[in-house]
Structures are given as C-alpha cells and as structure tokens.
Amino acid sequence: NKFGENTECYLTGRKINLLNDDFHFDHIIPVSKGGLNDLNNLGITCPEANMAKSSLLKEELISLCKEILEHNGFSVLKTD
16 A cells, blocks of 8 residues: 555656566665664665665765766756
C-alpha cells in the first residue's frame, strides 16, 4: 500500500511494475549514515538508480550527477 498502484522510482520517476522483480528497495537515509531498517526509510527504485546511489543521500547523488554532467559539457538547471 505504501507505494500505490502507479508506482514509480522515487529517484528517476520511471514507472515500476510491482508484478515483476525489476525493482529495488532503497534505504532513503543509508544505514551507514544513521538510517533505520524500517518501512518509513524505504523507497522503491529502479535497480540502476539504487546501485548508483549506493550509500549516498539523495542530495549527494544529485550533486554527483550534476558534477558528472557538467564535466561532460552539459548544463544543469533546476526547475520546480
């Protein structure tokens, strides 16, 4: 019930089909950074996003992605 009928990766926005096994659960606050092993600290992700995030906080992952993109000639602008 936590993830609803129209489940999507909380990091990428990709649609996730809960009927197949092509998704991961992510510790939103990594255990290595004080996060708990409970349902409130779990987000559902596509496997690629979860592996890229590893033990980073979401903000740290975004900062790293921005750095990588800018290093490779892309401009990054945040929109709301």
